Every structure is written in structure tokens, then in C-alpha cells.
Amino acid sequence: MEHEARNAERAGDAGILDESPEELYENAPCGYFSALPSGLIVKVNKTFLSWTGYRRDDLIRRKRFQDLLTAGGRIFHETHLAPLLRMQGSVREIALDVVCADGRHLPVLLNSVVKSGEFGGPLLTRTTVFDATDRKAYERELMHARGLEREARKRTEHLQRLTSALSAALLPTEIASMLVAELVASAKADFALVALLREREDELELLGSHGLDASHAAGTCLSVADTAAARPLETREATFLESWAAGTLPGLPRESDGDGAAVLLPLVVADRSIGIVALGWTKQRSFEQDDREFLRGCAAQASQALERARLHTQTAAAARRSALMAKTTHALIEVKTTAQRAERLARAVIPEVADGAWVQLLASGDKVVIDVAAGDERAMVGGEGIARRALTTGEPQLALRVRSRLLRDPAADAGQHGGHVDADADRRPSCFHRCRAAVPLRFRRPQCARAGERQTLRAGAGHRPHAPAEHARQRTNGRSPLRCRHALQPSGRDTRGWRRLARRLRSRSRPCRDRRRRRSGARHPGRNSDGAVAERDTRPCDRDRRTRRAARPPRHVQQADRPRGTSRNARLR
Amino acid sequence: MIGGMGALERNNVEVLGRADGQPMVFAHGFGCDKNMWRLVVPAFEQDYRVVLFDHVGAGGSDLSAYDPSRYDSLQAYADDVLEICDALGLERAIFVGHSVSATIGVLAANADPERFEKLVLIGPSPRYVDDGDYVGGFTREDINGLLESLDSNYLGWSSAIAPVIMGNEDRPELGEELTNSFCRTDPEIARNFARVTFTADNRDDLARVRVPALVLQCSEDAIAPRSVGEYVHRQIQGSELILLKATGHCPNLSAPEETIAAMKQFL
Numbered sequence: 001m002e003h004e005a006r007n008a009e010r011a012g013d014a015g016i017l018d019e020s021p022e023e024l025y026e027n028a029p030c031g032y033f034s035a036l037p038s039g040l041i042v043k044v045n046k047t048f049l050s051w052t053g054y055r056r057d058d059l060i061r062r063k064r065f066q067d068l069l070t071a072g073g074r075i076f077h078e079t080h081l082a083p084l085l086r087m088q089g090s091v092r093e094i095a096l097d098v099v100c101a102d103g104r105h106l107p108v109l110l111n112s113v114v115k116s117g118e119f120g121g122p123l124l125t126r127t128t129v130f131d132a133t134d135r136k137a138y139e140r141e142l143m144h145a146r147g148l149e150r151e152a153r154k155r156t157e158h159l160q161r162l163t164s165a166l167s168a169a170l171l172p173t174e175i176a177s178m179l180v181a182e183l184v185a186s187a188k189a190d191f192a193l194v195a196l197l198r199e200r201e202d203e204l205e206l207l208g209s210h211g212l213d214a215s216h217a218a219g220t221c222l223s224v225a226d227t228a229a230a231r232p233l234e235t236r237e238a239t240f241l242e243s244w245a246a247g248t249l250p251g252l253p254r255e256s257d258g259d260g261a262a263v264l265l266p267l268v269v270a271d272r273s274i275g276i277v278a279l280g281w282t283k284q285r286s287f288e289q290d291d292r293e294f295l296r297g298c299a300a301q302a303s304q305a306l307e308r309a310r311l312h313t314q315t316a317a318a319a320r321r322s323a324l325m326a327k328t329t330h331a332l333i334e335v336k337t338t339a340q341r342a343e344r345l346a347r348a349v350i351p352e353v354a355d356g357a358w359v360q361l362l363a364s365g366d367k368v369v370i371d372v373a374a375g376d377e378r379a380m381v382g383g384e385g386i387a388r389r390a391l392t393t394g395e396p397q398l399a400l401r402v403r404s405r406l407l408r409d410p411a412a413d414a415g416q417h418g419g420h421v422d423a424d425a426d427r428r429p430s431c432f433h434r435c436r437a438a439v440p441l442r443f444r445r446p447q448c449a450r451a452g453e454r455q456t457l458r459a460g461a462g463h464r465p466h467a468p469a470e471h472a473r474q475r476t477n478g479r480s481p482l483r484c485r486h487a488l489q490p491s492g493r494d495t496r497g498w499r500r501l502a503r504r505l506r507s508r509s510r511p512c513r514d515r516r517r518r519r520s521g522a523r524h525p526g527r528n529s530d531g532a533v534a535e536r537d538t539r540p541c542d543r544d545r546r547t548r549r550a551a552r553p554p555r556h557v558q559q560a561d562r563p564r565g566t567s568r569n570a571r572l573r
Numbered sequence: 574m575i576g577g578m579g580a581l582e583r584n585n586v587e588v589l590g591r592a593d594g595q596p597m598v599f600a601h602g603f604g605c606d607k608n609m610w611r612l613v614v615p616a617f618e619q620d621y622r623v624v625l626f627d628h629v630g631a632g633g634s635d636l637s638a639y640d641p642s643r644y645d646s647l648q649a650y651a652d653d654v655l656e657i658c659d660a661l662g663l664e665r666a667i668f669v670g671h672s673v674s675a676t677i678g679v680l681a682a683n684a685d686p687e688r689f690e691k692l693v694l695i696g697p698s699p700r701y702v703d704d705g706d707y708v709g710g711f712t713r714e715d716i717n718g719l720l721e722s723l724d725s726n727y728l729g730w731s732s733a734i735a736p737v738i739m740g741n742e743d744r745p746e747l748g749e750e751l752t753n754s755f756c757r758t759d760p761e762i763a764r765n766f767a768r769v770t771f772t773a774d775n776r777d778d779l780a781r782v783r784v785p786a787l788v789l790q791c792s793e794d795a796i797a798p799r800s801v802g803e804y805v806h807r808q809i810q811g812s813e814l815i816l817l818k819a820t821g822h823c824p825n826l827s828a829p830e831e832t833i834a835a836m837k838q839f840l
Contacts (some may be wrong), residue, residue: 075722077718078795080605
């Protein structure tokens with residue numbers, strides 16, 4: 001210390017240690033300048049000049065301090081810094097960027113003090129400037145990190161909100177609208193749609209959408225092949241398209257380059273794609289890892305919710321079916337004759353299972369011995385085809401997409417024999433078809449046949465007014481003393497249920513087997529629905545696809561006109 | 574919508590001057606609060622009923638009333654002005670708006686022309702960003718730069734407004750109020766207000782003004798250049814333009830006397 005002090009003293013004597021005010025000002029460890037209240041620079045130190053690269057003559061009485069700032073900084077100067085200085089006489093630690101002579105931006109922190117004149121008005125502003133390059137860089141990192149953290153928190157909140165909202169949703173359409181609303185709000189998507197694969201897996205049915213025109217209302221069907229959804233559905237991987245033809249999301253067209261962006265998220269349950277979520281933006285955008293995770297998370301939540309909704313519906317349907325079975329069994333055993341039972345059977349399924357039902361029992365020689373109907377007759381129009389198939393094959397038959405023009409009013413039909421086509425029918429979306437089922441009944445009558453001989457009761461669906469002759473003609477090859485034709489027009493596709501109902505009709509001698517079948521039926525309950533008969537009737541797509549698939553008869557059965565007396569027919573008899 | 578006393582509390586409304594005088598509503602611009610009028614208001618207190626207020630999000634306003642989706646356009650701020658006028662039952666009011674509040678005044682006067690007798694627009698600019706032939710003075714990048722400046726400064730905002738009152742020893746209350754006012758500025762709100770202000774385009778609204786208007790233009794204004802002031806003057810039918818010697822964007826602070834004189838001449 002002493003040594004150092006002595007050195008300093010010697011240096012001072014020699015004139016090397018210059019601590020004159022001028023030296024202190026010019027070479028201070030900070031930039032220093034003075035400006036008039038207008039900002040015009042009148043004095044500046046060397047440090048400031050060397051940091052910024054300006055010559056003294058460039059600045060003195062030529063530049064205002066605000067002229068050295070970036071445009072954004074200039075606004076800040078005018079709206080914050082200048083008023084603050086004027087009102088409180090000083091500012092501290094204001095962060096700004098000074099534009100240097102070579103155009104480089106120098107981040108600085110500045111303190112200013114106003115020197116007042118004799119009458120209190122501002123005379124001069126003195127400002128010290130500190131280089132804040134490193135601090136600013138660090139600050140930017142912090143800001144960036146804070147921004148990311150805020151984003152992550154927001155995403156977590158969005159996901160939590162979606163999860164809790166979905167947990168209460170039990171209808172697929174409800175789930176779709178929640179998902180769409182959430183994604184539009186959080187991902188700021190301009191278009192969104194949620195669609196589920198239909199049974200044949202070559203069509204998508206829209207459940208909900210946002211930002212699309214009316215042609216993409218819920219219920220619309222799109223062919224998978226016409227959309228970009230095919231690949232994500234097949235690979236079960238989300239597709240992120242940062243460049244996409246903007247505004248073309250409607251209809252989910254094939255991929256193409258453009259000035260927008262899109263995301264296709266498959267909805268996957270148990271390694272199987274059940275549908276797709278598509279989002280579109282009108283501007284190109286990038287998808288960070290976090291964005292991708294978030295969107296995948298939303299899709300996963302929605303998939304689970306849809307599966308949950310399916311299971312719920314299935315359970316509810318099983319319960320409803322059990323109740324119906326119990327009721328029907330009770331109704332059937334109350335009466336003794338076949339005719340009474342046939343009538344009870346027809347009535348029993350209205351309205352829980354179908355809008356209309358029709359049971360016919362055929363005796364040999366095409367003779368209709370019993371013919372009863374219940375419910376809405378219009379629902380039975382045009383079911384001859386499947387009735388015939390049911391009778392021919394001995395298997396239950398389903399027609400899930402009966403063309404809507406077949407649903408015309410029988411009254412109108414009567415007036416315009418066959419030439420009439422419902423003008424609106426073709427304009428209706430393809431999903432809006434009714435469905436119907438026909439179940440063959442096999443019938444054993446021990447008291448009027450040889451012991452052990454099985455007799456056949458068969459059923460088909462059809463429009464009562466034209467039913468008997470044609471169908472019955474096909475049925476007459478058997479040896480059975482009694483042939484029955486049972487025509488039902490149900491809306492449900494749960495053929496197990498139908499078979500069971502049919503068994504009730506001939507249930508005098510086989511209660512044990514019935515119980516066994518019922519148990520096995522309960523293990524794989526079909527889902528026929530959600531309660532509303534009307535909706536069920538017109539919207540086959542809402543129903544569970546797997547059940548439908550299970551219920552679909554084997555391909556060979558669908559061939560309508562099998563030759564009579566095939567081995568299958570023989571076996572059934 | 575908040576009516577009655579709600580609007581008065583929400584906007585921290587202060588009424589000064591002659592109770593039976595013609596009402597004069599002062600609206601502050603972006604970055605400040607009603608204290609900006611401190612040096613101007615005393616000149617009008619004798620003859621007018623002076624109404625001061627803070628825009629929601631600024632100064633002593635009710636920050637809980639700030640809803641980013643509502644205050645997503647200047648029209649919402651204009652609606653607030655009309656609500657204040659309603660709450661106080663003001664008629665034939667003179668509206669004095671600084672900076673962005675000049676535009677807010679134009680919107681309010683267009684929405685309810687009967688309410689206002691005159692408009693005083695200090696440093697107005699209907700659009701800050703250049704657009705074709707129109708020169709607003711800024712580009713989109715410039716506005717992004719401003720938002721960044723706001724971000725940097727709010728990080729250490731509390732120290733920037735440390736109440737070091739120098740040169741104001743005789744008026745300590747001045748510094749104190751200002752300090753509090755800036756303390757209460759929520760950084761997020763300031764950012765939103767900046768975005769709404771500097772990305773707005775209200776050029777078409779000028780031609781619809783039917784209230785006599787005065788445009789006060791500073792000679793060197795980095796925010797609203799002279800060409801913009803002249804544009805406003807041209808667009809508002811029958812308006813008067815006074816070019817002040819004062820420089821900067823806040824003549825009400827830097828040259829209160831000149832500002833007052835120009836206003837009085839117009840009134």
C-alpha cells in the first residue's frame with residue numbers, strides 16, 4: 001500500500017497522474033453528454049465517442065440524443081423518458097439501444113439529470129451512458145426463457161382445462177366441439193375440424209368444425225381418399241405442415257405447398273385410428289417441439305374421451321337391452337299361442353329398438369299364417385331385399401344405409417307408382433339414411449312334428465303391402481310343416497338382441513340355452529344406442545363401428561340370391 | 574359496460590374548476606396519465622369545469638377493469654370517454670386529447686357528435702405506420718422495436734421510477750404522484766396499449782368529424798411528424814391547424830404557455 005502510494009505521488013509529481021476535471025470527464029468509465037431540453041447534444045465525452053464511433057463534430061449541435069436511438073427507442077423517449085425528465089427532473093436505469101456510426105446497435109443503460117435554470121425551467125440535461133451489451137444479452141435470454149415458461153404454463157393450463165372439460169362430456173359431438181373450441185383458443189387456429197372414421201374406414205364423418213363453411217357442418221361425410229388424412233390415419237402419426245395452401249383446409253384436400261400451415265392429428269385408441277383432428281392457419285408458421293407435444297396431447301385426451309364416451313354408451317345400451325329382454329320375455333310367456341307371441345314380439349321392440357316392426361309366420365306353400373305389425377309403417381317401406389336375404393341365408397340381415405328416396409311417404413308412393421323420386425333426397429347428406437334389419441326365426445314345434453325334427457320359422461323385413469307372395473315363394477323348398485316369416489323393421493343393428501327376441505318366440509322348451517346365450521351376449525354387448533330413436537334411425541354413423549362390423553354378416557351371406565337348398569339352408573333347417 | 578359511478582371510479586375521474594362552467598375533458602396519451610395536464614389545467618380552471626381521467630390500465634385507473642379482449646381497439650377507449658360524459662351528464666363538452674387520445678376523441682365525437690362542441694387534438698396521428706403514399710413515420714419493425722424497449726424497461730421498472738425528485742423540491746407532490754402513477758402501470762397492459770395505439774388505422778374516421786377541431790402540431794415531433802398533422806387538418810373538414818414552436822411530442826409539458834395560448838385562441 002505504502003509502496004503504491006509512493007509510486008502514485010512520484011507519478012503525480014511527474015505529471016503522469018492527470019486527475020484534472022477535464023481528464024475525468026473525457027475518459028470517464030462511462031459515456032457522458034449534455035443536451036438542451038430539446039435533446040440537442042451540446043457536449044459529449046471521449047468515452048461516448050469511442051463506444052459509438054461518432055466524431056465530436058458529427059454530434060455537437062447537429063444531433064439530438066433521440067436521433068441516435070432506434071425508432072422504437074425514439075417513441076419510448078418521447079412517450080416515457082422526456083415526460084419523466086420534465087416531470088421529475090431525473091431518470092435512472094433506462095434501457096435503450098444507441099445506433100452507432102456504423103449502424104451497430106449499442107445497448108445502454110442511462111441516467112439523466114436535468115439542470116434547472118435561474119427561474120426553475122430546464123436548462124440542460126446531463127446523461128451518463130453505460131454499456132449494457134452483456135447485460136442486455138443476458139436479459140434477452142431471461143426474457144426468452146420467461147416467455148417460454150409462460151407459454152409452457154399456458155399450454156399446461158389449456159391441457160388441464162381441456163382434460164377436465166372432456167371428462168364430463170359423454171357425446172362425441174360434445175367432445176368434438178370442446179376440442180375445436182380449445183384448439184382455436186390456444187393454438188389460434190383459423191380452421192379446425194374433428195372427424196371420425198366411419199365403419200368402412202374409407203369415409204370420415206365430421207363431428208365439429210370451426211372457420212369452415214356450411215358444407216362442413218357436423219354430419220358431413222368426406223372420402224378419406226380425397227383428403228390428406230389418409231397418411232396420418234394409416235401411420236397413426238401427427239403430420240405438421242408448415243407450408244400449406246391457405247384456406248384450403250375445408251374438405252381437407254391433399255397436401256400442397258402454400259402460404260398457410262396445417263396440422264393433422266390422428267385420434268388413436270388402442271393402436272387403431274378412429275378419426276382425425278385437422279387444424280389450419282392462414283399464415284405459414286413453425287411448430288416448435290412444445291407446440292407439437294401440446295397438440296398431440298390434446299388429440300390424445302380427445303381420443304380417450306371419445307373411447308370413454310363409446311364405452312359409456314355401450315354400457316348404457318347393454319343395460320337398456322337387458323331391461324328390454326326381461327320385459328319381452330315376460331310379455332311373451334304371458335300368452336300361449338304363436339299368433340299372440342308374434343304380436344307381442346312386434347310390439348315389444350317399439351319404440352326401444354325400432355320405429356316399426358313386422359312379424360310374419362309362413363307355413364309351407366307360401367301361406368302366411370300370421371302377419372302382425374306394430375309401430376310406424378313408413379319405417380318399413382322398401383325392406384324386401386334384406387327380408388329375402390334373411391330368409392334365404394337364415395342369417396340376420398342389416399341394411400345400414402337405406403337410400404333416403406326409399407323413405408318417401410307410402411301415400412305419395414301409392415299415387416305415383418315407382419316413378420316418383422323424392423326431389424330432396426339426393427341433396428341430403430349421404431349419412432342421413434335409415435337402417436333396418438331382418439331376422440330369420442327358426443321354429444320348433446315338438447307337438448306337431450316328429451321328435452327332434454327341427455322346424456323353421458323364418459323372417460324377413462319388408463313393406464307389408466307387397467310382402468307375401470314373392471318372399472314366400474323363395475321359402476317353399478323346405479319340408480317343414482310350418483314356415484314363418486318374420487319381418488322386422490328395426491333401427492338397431494344389434495342382431496344378437498334380435499336373435500334373442502326371436503328365440504323368445506319359440507322359447508317354450510329352451511330356457512337354459514337362452515340364459516347361456518344372454519350371458520355371452522352381455523360379454524360383448526353391441527351398442528345400438530343413445531336413446532333417441534329418431535336420431536338412431538336417421539344417423540347410423542353415430543353408432544359404434546366395431547359393433548357394426550361385428551354385426552355385419554359375412555361377405556358370402558350378403559350375396560342375396562343364393563341357390564336354394566344350399567348346405568347352409570339345409571343346416572339351418 | 575359500466576355506467577354511473579362505475580365509470581368514474583374505473584377511470585379515476587377528477588373534476589376541477591367551475592362547477593357551472595363549460596365542461597372540458599382532458600385525455601392523456603400513451604405512456605403517461607392525467608398528471609400530464611398538470612401544467613395546462615390551471616389556466617382553464619377559472620372558466621371551465623375541468624374533467625381529468627386516466628385511461629383504463631394507466632395511472633390510478635381500476636386495473637381489474639382492464640380486459641385485453643375489450644381494449645383491443647381504440648373504440649373501447651372512446652366508449653369509456655362517452656361513459657364518463659354520461660356519468661357526469663356533460664353537454665357541449667370541449668375534448669382535449671393528446672397523442673393517441675386525439676384519435677380516441679375523434680372516435681367519441683363521431684359516435685356522439687351532440688355531446689361535444691369542440692375538439693382540441695394535440696399531436697394527433699391517425700396511423701403511425703407508413704402505408705403506400707401515406708407517411709406515418711414508422712414501419713412495423715419500428716413498432717416491434719418499441720415493444721422491445723417497453724419489455725426491457727419494465728424489467729427494471731421499479732428502479733427506473735425511483736422517486737429521486739430533483740429540481741422539484743418545491744413541488745414534492747408532483748413527483749410523488751407521477752411515481753405512483755408509473756408504478757401502477759402493468760407491463761402487460763402497457764404493451765397491449767402500445768400495440769393497439771401504434772397499429773391502429775383511423776384515417777377514415779377523420780373525414781366523418783363534424784365537430785369544430787383544432788390541430789396543435791409541434792414543430793419537431795418524432796411521433797407525429799408535421800406532415801401527419803397537416804394530413805389530419807386536411808381530412809377534418811373546417812379544422813384549424815396551429816403550428817407550435819415547441820419541439821417534441823408533449824407541448825403540454827415542454828411548452829405549456831404556448832399550448833395554453835393556442836387553445837385559448839381557438840376556444
